[in-house]
Amino acid sequence: MSKAESKAGSKAEKRGRSAKDAGTAKAAEVLTDEHGGRPAVLKTYKLFVGGKFPRSESGRVYRVTDPDGTWLANPPLSSRKDARDAVVAARKAFPGWSGATAYNRGQVLYRVAEMLEGRREQFASEVARAEGLSHRRAVEQVETAVDRWVWYAGWADKLAQVVGNANPVAGPYFNLSVPEPTGVVAVFAPAGSSLLGAVSVLAPVIVSGNTAVLVADERTPLPALSLAEVLATSDVPGGVVNVLSGRAGELGPPLAAHRDVNAIDLTGIADTDLATELEREAAENLKRVVRPVRSADGTVAPPADVVGEGDPGTSRMTPFLEIKTVWHPMGV
Template sequence: MSDANRLSVFKTYKLYVGGKFPRSESGRVYEVTDSKGKWLANAPLSSRKDARDAVVAARKAFGGWAGATAYNRGQILYRVAEMLEGRKGQFVHEVADAEGLSKNKAAVLVEAAIDRWVWYAGWTDKIAQVTGGANPVAGPYFNLSTPEPTGVVTVLAPQDSSFLGLVSVIAPVIATGNTAVVVASERSPLPALSLGEVLATSDLPGGVVNILSGKASEMGPHLAAHQDVNAIDLTGASDDDLARELEIAAADNLKRVLRRRTEDFAETPGTDRMTAFLETKTVWHPTGSLGASGSSY
């Protein structure tokens, strides 16, 4: 049969929650178009129930992921970069459509995103050396500070940087042992949903990253107020009013909040996105004849 007589087989985009690919619980979808208004696909329009399911999956995965060695987390992040390299052509196509770019410019962004995964993979077993250490004390004690992950982090992905920005906000969260509930760019969710396919076939445990598409204004308030979410990144909040609303909701259970700000994701990142969602545990350990017991706070 000639190509002219074949029906087009359109890609079905689904959510990525708990290592699986559900449709939205509500059955809703919305049209995704390119910069010229051309239809690209129907994306799932996530509901509050989808957001709750994503939090449950992230919490379930947290213990195992936080307890993994930093070296193992680095290996897994590097494996994701390997798999992205193998599917680079697909992401170039999706980013070009999403952001109205030429294929060459989109390729530069995709390659930068892959490099960003490798960059954070290299930091997993080094961030503790930067943020932790031995503290000088006047007494017969060892006093040691070590970083620990905050927990479940809601990430509102950037609206305008559909892939490089997306990777730049997800990778530091999971590199440090947190799990993530990601609300993809409402305008350009397709690269994020395709990233879920890569994560599912990598060594990343299901539930470590959960990707939702839809309206941040609909899911954001629920996630910001959710008592089992420990932190929220407001980078992709669509405006200052929404960011302020979510920040107030997050205060109810003392969530860590990374405030909305203007960023150039093409710039080499620092360590601030990793330290934003780390807690510091300090342990006092007696030396000499005081015994082997210790205390921490």
């Protein structure tokens, strides 16, 4: 490298640091104003794995900004090892969570909604900064997320009655179809819907007894990481939900290829090439795959029942269920 190139690179690096420092200073100034002139204590965001809050094993972080480029935080940049640790925690928690009664799971999930409601202003502030929304619009997003969580909690002890069936058969037998959770599910939060999108892909997975590894949206991960704090202080057992922040392109392949992950939800994957790669990886070990919704022009966008106020029905819960059919002779 020539001296001129080295000098130019040094100047560019200094400009980059100056821009970053300016963004950080701007964020600190805003937070200071909000606290009446007192310097704010900035929040440290961590991963959520096995009911604990580790930093990434790699020690990496990355810069998250609002839509205007103002620095918000440096959350952990999860590694493949973090993804494997999250799968181990989810598998360990699966027997207890799937073995709980449906009524108990409904109670636990409703408790999460209660705590989300109690921290509505905190989440509204985080959503407003992450997505560049007005406070009023951010509150609406948070309220929709809370309502959706309550909606799914209500399905916990009703899903088996709707999805299961008593089948007519020729012969002196009872033939019953009963839904069971499929196991560990990897889910990707959709871009541009920092809290509502995460809730909409996470709740339908765990309501039926599955455990989950949630990969937060890379650009707006902070509300999802704060959701982990709610889960940790509610009645949700450790390991039922594990939350990672970082790049879907880095975390997706090891999760799709992991043989202890039973299903993968690609609804939140907007990159069509990445979605195709993950489908291919999942096919190698016969995972259940929920494919992203593709429009007529081939682009991918999450459906309204994920990022909007549409009624999701049971369609987001049934892909993560196995149907067990039992035969029993009459009169025995």
